[in-house]
Amino acid sequence: MMLAEACAYCADLLHLPATPDDDARALEALARWLVRFSPRVSPCLPHCIFLDVTGMERLFGGPAAVRQLVADALVAFGISAGIAVAPTPGAAWAIATFGRGSPPVVHDRDQMLQAVASLPPEALRLDGNVTVMLRRLGIDTMAALLRLPRNQLATRFDSIVLRRIDQLTGDVTEPLVFLEHQTPLRAAMQFEGAMENLETIHAAIQHLLKEVTAELTRRGQGARQLRVTLPRPYASPIERMIHLTRPARSVSGLLELIRFALEGVRADDRGDGFMGVRIDVVRSEPFIEEQSMLLGAEEKHAATEQAHLIERLHARFDGCMEWPALVESRMPERAMTCASVPSPQTCPPRRGARPTRLLREPQSLRVIVMPSEGLDGLPVSMTHANQVHRLPRARGPERIVGQWWDGRWKTRDYFDAEDETGRRYWLFRVVETGRWFLHGMFE
Amino acid sequence: MQQITSKDELLSLLKQRVARPRATERFSTGVGALDDLAPDGTFQCGAIHELLAAAVDPLPVSFALILARAAQQHHKRASDALVAWSDPAHEIYAPALAAGGLPLRGLVLLRPRKALDELRIVMECLRCPGVAVTVATVGRLTRVEARRLQLAAERGGGVGLLLRRFDARSSAIYAAATRWLVTPAPGNEQCQRWSVELMHGHGGRVGESVLLEVDRESSQVHAVRPFATLADRPLKATPRRATA
Numbered sequence: 001m002m003l004a005e006a007c008a009y010c011a012d013l014l015h016l017p018a019t020p021d022d023d024a025r026a027l028e029a030l031a032r033w034l035v036r037f038s039p040r041v042s043p044c045l046p047h048c049i050f051l052d053v054t055g056m057e058r059l060f061g062g063p064a065a066v067r068q069l070v071a072d073a074l075v076a077f078g079i080s081a082g083i084a085v086a087p088t089p090g091a092a093w094a095i096a097t098f099g100r101g102s103p104p105v106v107h108d109r110d111q112m113l114q115a116v117a118s119l120p121p122e123a124l125r126l127d128g129n130v131t132v133m134l135r136r137l138g139i140d141t142m143a144a145l146l147r148l149p150r151n152q153l154a155t156r157f158d159s160i161v162l163r164r165i166d167q168l169t170g171d172v173t174e175p176l177v178f179l180e181h182q183t184p185l186r187a188a189m190q191f192e193g194a195m196e197n198l199e200t201i202h203a204a205i206q207h208l209l210k211e212v213t214a215e216l217t218r219r220g221q222g223a224r225q226l227r228v229t230l231p232r233p234y235a236s237p238i239e240r241m242i243h244l245t246r247p248a249r250s251v252s253g254l255l256e257l258i259r260f261a262l263e264g265v266r267a268d269d270r271g272d273g274f275m276g277v278r279i280d281v282v283r284s285e286p287f288i289e290e291q292s293m294l295l296g297a298e299e300k301h302a303a304t305e306q307a308h309l310i311e312r313l314h315a316r317f318d319g320c321m322e323w324p325a326l327v328e329s330r331m332p333e334r335a336m337t338c339a340s341v342p343s344p345q346t347c348p349p350r351r352g353a354r355p356t357r358l359l360r361e362p363q364s365l366r367v368i369v370m371p372s373e374g375l376d377g378l379p380v381s382m383t384h385a386n387q388v389h390r391l392p393r394a395r396g397p398e399r400i401v402g403q404w405w406d407g408r409w410k411t412r413d414y415f416d417a418e419d420e421t422g423r424r425y426w427l428f429r430v431v432e433t434g435r436w437f438l439h440g441m442f443e
Numbered sequence: 444m445q446q447i448t449s450k451d452e453l454l455s456l457l458k459q460r461v462a463r464p465r466a467t468e469r470f471s472t473g474v475g476a477l478d479d480l481a482p483d484g485t486f487q488c489g490a491i492h493e494l495l496a497a498a499v500d501p502l503p504v505s506f507a508l509i510l511a512r513a514a515q516q517h518h519k520r521a522s523d524a525l526v527a528w529s530d531p532a533h534e535i536y537a538p539a540l541a542a543g544g545l546p547l548r549g550l551v552l553l554r555p556r557k558a559l560d561e562l563r564i565v566m567e568c569l570r571c572p573g574v575a576v577t578v579a580t581v582g583r584l585t586r587v588e589a590r591r592l593q594l595a596a597e598r599g600g601g602v603g604l605l606l607r608r609f610d611a612r613s614s615a616i617y618a619a620a621t622r623w624l625v626t627p628a629p630g631n632e633q634c635q636r637w638s639v640e641l642m643h644g645h646g647g648r649v650g651e652s653v654l655l656e657v658d659r660e661s662s663q664v665h666a667v668r669p670f671a672t673l674a675d676r677p678l679k680a681t682p683r684r685a686t687a
């Protein structure tokens with residue numbers, strides 16, 4: 001409702017202008033103050049802070065004691081907050097936000113499931129329309145939602161629902177971004193004038209890398225993520241990010257990766273050049289010195305070489321490697337996703353023949369069908385790319401029902417058809433319209 | 444790793460290592476008649492194998508899958524070895540590869556943004572010892588590029604499978620240990636068939652072909668010698684040529 005309407009309802013309503021930036025800064029300040037209870041603190045806008053208190057039992061005397069300390073501290077600040085301790089961040093958020101009657105400290109998984117059972121589905125941190133849909137389907141509590149079979153949830157809603165449920169029960173770890181404590185590591189050099197020659201810039205980068213690696217060695221860490229910035233006088237600076245799979249601090253290795261990343265960079269056409277170089281170590285991790293064994297070194301060699309290959313390809317050719325993963329979905333084009341990092345394979349491979357090559361867009365065909373009583377006529381011949389192929393052998397149909405609630409997908413009958421020369425195609429017919437399409441080839 | 448208890452044992456082990464030249468690894472697909480065609484009954488690791496198709500036929504992805512699966516299982520660190528598959532058109536369908544027996548955990552799809560980068564990326568993958576198999580589609584190669592690919596494969600120790608079109612213009616220049624021509628053949632209700640002929644391979648049965656059958660449901664592979672070639676052979680099996 002609008003402010004005027006609210007004032008009309010309630011005459012002495014107190015209202016203040018919203019300041020989201022100040023709120024965010026205040027939240028971060030509070031999170032930094034809470035570092036005294038745990039080194040891993042993660043503020044989540046707009047009004048949530050996660051503290052990872054794993055392993056703090058001996059220091060504070062148990063999760064209940066930590067909770068009490070935090071509660072007392074917040075009361076002293078004059079901040080009203082819901083505080084809960086649970087095995088997973090999702091469960092802790094749910095109990096803290098919605099659990100009026102539940103115990104605020106939960107020790108293990110069974111207690112956690114019991115505690116969240118009576119909470120509403122909003123406790124899963126889902127979008128508004130998803131929760132509206134859940135309520136419309138009659139699911140009012142978390143217990144009812146957790147009882148539903150997983151594959152139905154996967155087809156009915158986006159993957160977000162399953163992911164939130166897995167994060168709540170602890171089957172999938174939820175990544176949290178923790179606050180950093182140390183002074184950032186950076187080295188910068190400014191040139192007297194504008195420099196165009198990339199070789200000179202590489203020499204400058206090598207000099208800066210020596211400083212950076214010396215500081216990393218002093219801290220006992222290796223770099224995982226670097227940012228190289230080249231400021232220009234009359235244009236926005238050029239930035240490149242370098243990602244490493246293992247902490248590294250060798251000058252030559254990092255220099256090679258930076259060379260690859262800056263391969264396509266040229267000075268401006270106007271000849272303005274670059275004013276300097278800056279290197280920031282965005283992420284660093286403890287560096288473990290490994291003693292290389294005389295024998296049995298081949299295995300470790302292969303693993304480090306794999307890591308180096310991935311780093312080199314990422315630096316030189318951005319985004320060229322993708323790791324496929326199977327997804328629980330009946331629609332064939334959605335049964336596979338690609339991510340830029342390897343992900344655990346949680347979905348078992350499905351039975352049923354699938355083509356090795358799946359076209360990105362199904363191509364329209366003209367097909368002659370064997371006449372039969374039902375509507376499952378097998379295709380007898382098809383016309384594709386102005387060529388007629390007779391199909392003496394066809395198997396099917398495999399019916400894949402569309403997701404009608406999305407409003408876009410229709411029911412398809414898939415046929416596995418082979419032509420006279422032995423080439424095998426994967427065709428489908430849209431049941432509603434009767435049109436035929438070619439979706440893939442078994443090559 | 445064996446226990447070394449004394450300096451003498453260590454010395455003798457190191458001497459053995461130095462004296463024995465690095466033997467080339469070889470792998471076999473386990474499909475009898477197919478292995479029989481290859482030189483020595485096995486496929487060489489640390490080398491390129493070319494899988495060719497005629498201009499009108501589709502590129503033999505399933506045959507590449509059979510060889511890739513065998514090579515990956517043979518690799519020393521089978522659980523961690525990567526299989527790099529080049530897919531610039533975004534058309535490779537991973538569920539089919541998984542059904543064919545290739546574990547998806549180690550599969551990485553190479554999808555270069557620019558077409559020119561594909562060959563360089565393939566060379567980088569071949570050069571890496573941690574990659575068991577690299578599969579790519581290549582067109583015309585210059586002598587320098589073909590030689591570079593071969594050297595990269597030797598250095599990395601993995602298997603390179605190159606899918607190419609078989610015509611005089613595109614595939615005249617090659618640097619592969621074996622070359623196979625794959626043609627689709629009519630199948631039946633149970634299985635899909637291809638005719639696979641060895642075009643080039645020192646010490647192998649060049650010019651002979653087998654009929655490869657892949658079961659549609661279970662992805663089991665059998666190879667059958669076609670009757671026509673058997674009829675011309677004498678009853679006694681001809682001895683194989685000795686390989687270097």
